[in-house]
Amino acid sequence: MFSEEVLDALSRTPALYGAALVLGALLGSFASVCVYRIPKGKSIVSPPSHCYGCNRPIRWFDNVPILSYLLLGGKCRSCGARYSPRYLLVEVGLALLSLATYHFCVELLHPFDPTPLKLARFAVYLLFELCLVVIALIDLDHMRIPDRITYPAIPFFFGVGLLLRDRPWTDGLIGIAVGYGVVRLISDGYYFLTRREGLGYGDGKLLAIVGGLLGWRAVVMSLFGGSLFGSVIGIAVVAWRRRKRTGDDAEQPSLRHVELPFGPFLVLAALMYLFLQDTLSVALRAFIPVI
Numbered sequence: 001m002f003s004e005e006v007l008d009a010l011s012r013t014p015a016l017y018g019a020a021l022v023l024g025a026l027l028g029s030f031a032s033v034c035v036y037r038i039p040k041g042k043s044i045v046s047p048p049s050h051c052y053g054c055n056r057p058i059r060w061f062d063n064v065p066i067l068s069y070l071l072l073g074g075k076c077r078s079c080g081a082r083y084s085p086r087y088l089l090v091e092v093g094l095a096l097l098s099l100a101t102y103h104f105c106v107e108l109l110h111p112f113d114p115t116p117l118k119l120a121r122f123a124v125y126l127l128f129e130l131c132l133v134v135i136a137l138i139d140l141d142h143m144r145i146p147d148r149i150t151y152p153a154i155p156f157f158f159g160v161g162l163l164l165r166d167r168p169w170t171d172g173l174i175g176i177a178v179g180y181g182v183v184r185l186i187s188d189g190y191y192f193l194t195r196r197e198g199l200g201y202g203d204g205k206l207l208a209i210v211g212g213l214l215g216w217r218a219v220v221m222s223l224f225g226g227s228l229f230g231s232v233i234g235i236a237v238v239a240w241r242r243r244k245r246t247g248d249d250a251e252q253p254s255l256r257h258v259e260l261p262f263g264p265f266l267v268l269a270a271l272m273y274l275f276l277q278d279t280l281s282v283a284l285r286a287f288i289p290v291i
Ligand SMILES: [Zn+2]
Pocket: 051, 052, 053, 054, 055, 056, 076, 077, 078, 079, 080, 081
C-alpha cells in the first residue's frame, strides 16, 4: 500500500514530471484530431488517424507525438504529403502546459492539501486546458464554437469542480450564469443597436465552462483580459494589413472590418487566470473589498 508520505515523495520525482510532459504531448496529438474532426461531425475515436494525402493509416511508430513529426520532417512516410507545423506546435504547447500545470498543482497551489487531491486537481485542470485549447483552435479555423463540446463540458467541469471543493458550489453556479448571461446580454444588445452580429453565444458557453470550474471571478477576469488581448492583437492585424495595402486605392481596412474570433483571447485570459487565481483574487479584494 502507498502511504501518504510515499505518494507525496513520488509525486515530486522527475519520473512523474516526465510522465506529465508525455501525457501533455499525447493530449496535444489528440487535440489536433478533435480540432479536425469535431467541426465535420465525425467521431473522434474511430477510424484511427490516416494520412489526408494517401488515406493510408498512420502506423503507431509514425504517430508518436513530437518525435515522429521531427523524424519525418512533418511529412507522410508513404506519400510525402506535408503536415502543418501546427500539429507540432500544439503537441509541444500542451506538453509544456501540462508540465507547468503539474508543478503548479503539486508544489504551488494549496501546498498543504493531501497529495491525492493535488493529483486529482492536476487531472481536472489538464482536461480543462485540453478542452479550452480545442475550442480556441476550432474558433480560429471556423469562427464558431461547437455546442458538441460546450454542452457536455459545462456540467462536466462544474461537477468535477464540486469534487475538488476549492470554492463554494454557488460560486460555480453563479459563474455559469454570469458567463452565459453577460455575453448574451452584450450580444443581444449589440445586435439590437447595430443589427450586426458581434459577440457569439458560443463565447458565452465557453465562459460558462470557465465559470463552472473556476467561479465567477474567472469569468470577469477572462472577459476583461480577453477584450484587452483582442484589442491589442486586432489593432496589430489592422496595422499589418494597412501596411500591405499601401498605394492601393481600395478601402483601407479598419478595426470595424476585421473579423477576429474572440474565443482564443478568452481562452488565453482564462488559462492565465487559472495559474494566477490566488494572486488575482487577493489583488481584486484589495481594490473592491466585496469581491
Ligand atoms: Zn500519405
